Amino acid sequence: MARKFFGTDGIRGRTNAGVITAAVAMKVGQAAGHHFLRGDHRHRVVIGKDTRLSGYMMESALVAGFTSVGMDVIMTGPLPTPAIALLTREMRADLGVMISASHNPFEDNGIKLFGPDGFKLSDADELAIEALLEAEPVLAEAELIGRARRIEDARGRYIHAVKQSVASDLRFDGLKVVVDCAHGAAYQVAPSAIWELGAEVVTIGVAPNGTNINRDVGSTSLAALQARVVEEGADIGIALDGDADRLIVVDEKGQAVDGDQLMAVIALRMREKDALRGGGVVATVMSNLGLERFLEGKGLTLERTQVGDRHVLERMRAGGFNVGGEQSGHMILLDYATTGDGTVAALRVLASLVRSGKRASELLHQFEPVPQLLKNVRYSGGKPLDDARVKAVIADANGELTGKGRLVIRPSGTEPLIRVMAEGDDAAQVERVVDAICDAVREAA
CATH class of the missing domain: 3.30.310.50 (Alpha-D-phosphohexomutase, C-terminal domain)
Structure with a gap:
């Protein structure tokens, strides 16, 4: 069946055009809600969003769709994509929804869906929902319409969860970290998590106004972070994207460190602890040949997939790997998250920096990329x-x-x-x- 709505990472497009309209969002809520009405328990969906102006419209339309088919809704407000995956699982929800177009400009938006296990939906689930989107919705009886509520402690729950990725005896005291949140979903949680672990935190990209997400900041626009790191004399810079599932790092000299280098750092550290599974790393065809050669020299493998963190995750789960990602900054660390999590990856990089006692420019450039x-x-x-x-x-x-x-x-x-x-x-x-x-x-x- 040809896909009309779902692409490589959920449903995405320009707001109020094509598939990203309030009408379509309501239908997605009805179709996905009906598909996940399984069993006789009271069904529940968790909905989060990034900071785009259109998030209000999309959230309201999705709530209408889900409640109309009998599913209760929990709204979290702005939170990273991996936080919604986490809360879906932790709150025993049947479905999770993230309203975001990731690193795209504010004019775009999207809908990402997670199953009850916190992982992105399978092809079979997406195709089933596609079919339901073209059919008349099966609406609930009046007394079975769902209820909606907003929870206030979602940010705290996520911050507590990501801090568990760092050993309890480790502190970031003495580190000065510039954190760029792209005016996006992590504008509160990422700086807070790093500060709570003891670092001195300088922030940029933390003043969302609905239309400035990813604009001249974040993991796809590093100039502001590079300049600020050097200006502040900081030890390291952390750049997230709009929904905070990507991480790019800047060293103390202002040099960018991409996902390939970060995977090398994280994988080697985990092997030192005898915690690396699968015998290597999973990445895409776009990862640099230098990474492949470097890992081979360390007795590790690099398994390649099609472009897209979804394909990386599928191979990781099938092959028993726990480290994977993309050169663009998606870092998937399955010991701590079910999807790419830029904040978790940042904490792992900061922990390695503290443990090593080295400067970021020494630690994070593990290999020389080939042209x-x-x-x-x-x-x-x-x-x-x-x-x-x-x-x-x-x-x-x-x-x-x-x-x-x-x-x-x-x-x-x-x-x-x-x-x-x-x-x-x-x-x-x-x-x-x-x-x-x-x-x-x-x-x-």
């Missing part, structure tokens, strides 16, 4: 990757890079773009290969 180049080619229609000339150029490129690097070419899942990525030991060769493929795609398109 990597990614370019996007926009096209108006057709399937340019099926063109014979494009195939020939790709084959030549693969031949050039054999034994020296990698080539990853994929259509975007959300835009009419072909993404061309190559990496290898020779930067000039990498650039030449990428440009040749991009030129061939443009001609074919």
Whole structure:
């Protein structure tokens, strides 16, 4: 069945256009609520959101949908995506909903769904909900309509939970940390958790107004954090995205540290404690070849998946891994969370910094990345990757890079773009290969 609503990470789009409208949100509440009405207990859904202006509209519409089919609703207000996954499980809810478009600008919004175990829904569940969205809703009898309430202690519950990822005898005293919350969902909880563990905290991106989420701050816009870390003489900078499931770090010199380096740091520390499972790390095809070589040199493996933290998580669960993530900053640490959690990952990085006694610039740059180049080619229609000339150029490129690097070419899942990525030991060769493929795609398109 073709998907009309769900993409690679829930339902996402521009607000009041396409699938992100109040009308569709209400239908999602009705369809997902009906799908998870299982058993004869009183059913419950937890709904959280980030700080987008449209969150009010989407929340109200979802509440109407869920209550109309007989499901009780618990609203948390602004909280990170991983907090909703946690509370869904801890509060014995049948379903969790996060209203967020992650790192996208405020004009976009989205709906992420979690099952009662706190994990994102399976393909089967999403397809079942898709089918219900096209059907007439099955409404509850008048006396069985659900109730809605807002809980006030959700932030405290989450802060307490994430602090459990750090040993009880460890304190962050003496660390000066700049925390950038992207004016997003973690603007209260992330600085509080780090401060409660003893660090001196300087904050940016903690004044959401509904329209400034991710604007010139956060994990996809590091300039403000880099400047502030250097200005403050801080030990480290922490950058989250709008829903706080991503983490990018800045060292004391203002240099960015991506998800590949963070996975290396966390995995090695866990192996030292004999806590690393699966014999390595799970990442996507976009992770740098330098990470793969580094892990191999340490006797560990790097298993690659398609792009998307959902695919990483599926492989982790199937293979018994407990560390995985993406170069873009999704960090999945299954010992502590059921989905990517930027705050948990930040606490693990800070703990490693304290334990090692090293500067961030010493500890966090574990390997030298090989030259990597990614370019996007926009096209108006057709399937340019099926063109014979494009195939020939790709084959030549693969031949050039054999034994020296990698080539990853994929259509975007959300835009009419072909993404061309190559990496290898020779930067000039990498650039030449990428440009040749991009030129061939443009001609074919």
